[in-house]
Amino acid sequence: MTRIRRLELADPATVRILLPVYQSVVAEELPDDPEPTASELAHVLTPRAKRESAVFAAFHGDTAVGFAAVAHSRLINPPLAVGYLLVSPSHRRWGTGSELLRRTLNESAATGQDHVVFEAPDTSTVEAFAKATSGRRVFTDYRSLLELRPAGTEAPSPAGSSRAPYRTVRWTDRCPDQLLDSYATARAHILDAPSGDLSVPMHRPDAEEVRTDERILRQIALRQYVVAAVTPEEQVAGYVQLFAWDTFQGVQEHTVVVPDHRGRGLALKLRREATDWIRAHEPHLTRLQVMNDSANTWIHAVNDRLGWVRDRSWSGWEYSTS
Numbered sequence: 389m390t391r392i393r394r395l396e397l398a399d400p401a402t403v404r405i406l407l408p409v410y411q412s413v414v415a416e417e418l419p420d421d422p423e424p425t426a427s428e429l430a431h432v433l434t435p436r437a438k439r440e441s442a443v444f445a446a447f448h449g450d451t452a453v454g455f456a457a458v459a460h461s462r463l464i465n466p467p468l469a470v471g472y473l474l475v476s477p478s479h480r481r482w483g484t485g486s487e488l489l490r491r492t493l494n495e496s497a498a499t500g501q502d503h504v505v506f507e508a509p510d511t512s513t514v515e516a517f518a519k520a521t522s523g524r525r526v527f528t529d530y531r532s533l534l535e536l537r538p539a540g541t542e543a544p545s546p547a548g549s550s551r552a553p554y555r556t557v558r559w560t561d562r563c564p565d566q567l568l569d570s571y572a573t574a575r576a577h578i579l580d581a582p583s584g585d586l587s588v589p590m591h592r593p594d595a596e597e598v599r600t601d602e603r604i605l606r607q608i609a610l611r612q613y614v615v616a617a618v619t620p621e622e623q624v625a626g627y628v629q630l631f632a633w634d635t636f637q638g639v640q641e642h643t644v645v646v647p648d649h650r651g652r653g654l655a656l657k658l659r660r661e662a663t664d665w666i667r668a669h670e671p672h673l674t675r676l677q678v679m680n681d682s683a684n685t686w687i688h689a690v691n692d693r694l695g696w697v698r699d700r701s702w703s704g705w706e707y708s709t710s
């Protein structure tokens with residue numbers, strides 16, 4: 389019999405209990421990906437600033453065989469929760485996914501969300517499950533990969549070709565104080581990217597939110613690399629953010645150029661510099677992944693120019709909680 393239990397993220401046992409489930413699902417669905425580590429799972433489960441999360445695990449006896457993790461924000465987008473739902477390949481078609489889904493939708497309704505969106509790689513299994521459970525596809529992302537050669541074994545990236553007097557500033561742990569406000573403002577422009585049928589309200593992060601996110605990244609041992617383009621007036625005109633942890637695959641997270649500064653080659657310049665930097669500092673990395681909405685032609689053009697190769701697609705499946 390399947391038992392669903394809510395787990396507390398603050399309990400260090402949670403990641404330990406769920407890691408074998410996550411590893412078995414990644415091995416099945418993404419066989420060329422590295423085996424996830426505790427740090428990667430903590431990244432998946434831990435909500436960022438101003439967000440709350442809930443984690444539900446399905447147990448057969450004492451063994452966890454599936455989990456659902458969702459996060460929502462009362463401050464930013466109260467009606468929507470987003471997350472993941474997964475069941476170990478050895479325990480599928482036993483109704484576990486449906487039970488986890490039911491429990492998560494009930495709990496999300498109780499905390500005020502109208503809809504929950506689960507993200508998953510596009511597979512016939514996920515599509516069949518979504519069809520059986522009335523999930524609606526609301527966006528599709530493409531994942532692209534960049535194979536990295538060891539630092540120093542290829543020609544250096546061309547020096548910045550952007551046609552304006554930007555200097556670049558790099559940081560890992562903390563954004564420099566003098567750039568904090570304009571970096572927070574620049575971060576709002578990640579929402580300029582298309583997001584399918586999802587309605588995402590405008591949100592302007594403040595300096596405190598940036599600092600809270602930086603603290604969270606340190607807590608979950610996710611190493612951040614940010615390269616920002618800065619104007620002579622000391623304003624952030626764009627930035628690129630990457631993450632690394634202890635597996636061979638790093639993550640290209642945000643690529644943002646503030647509207648007034650677009651069309652000057654900044655995205656290419658920042659992405660090149662950031663890639664060279666992370667490769668030099670994280671020699672165990674052999675590739676990077678990035679997820680971008682399928683309709684984001686601008687970023688796909690940037691990825692193509694930089695040698696990224698499209699790998700597979702992912703979709704967001706929306707469920708109503710009522």
Ligand SMILES: CC(C)(COP(=O)(O)OP(=O)(O)OC[C@H]1O[C@@H](n2cnc3c(N)ncnc32)[C@H](O)[C@@H]1OP(=O)(O)O)[C@@H](O)C(=O)NCCC(=O)NCCS
Pocket residue numbers: 413414417472473474475476479480481482483484485486487507508509512513514516517518520521
């Ligand atoms: C989608 C998923 C959660 C389903 O879990 P599950 O416990 O097998 O789901 P259920 O047993 O509740 O299935 C409910 C219904 O969905 C449909 N369904 C599910 N899997 C199916 C499959 N492989 N083929 C056809 N129909 C399927 C069926 O109608 C099923 O009912 P039935 O078994 O009575 O015919 C599971 O396959 C999974 O974890 N997939 C990977 C998800 C993922 O990749 N997440 C991100 C990882 S990074």
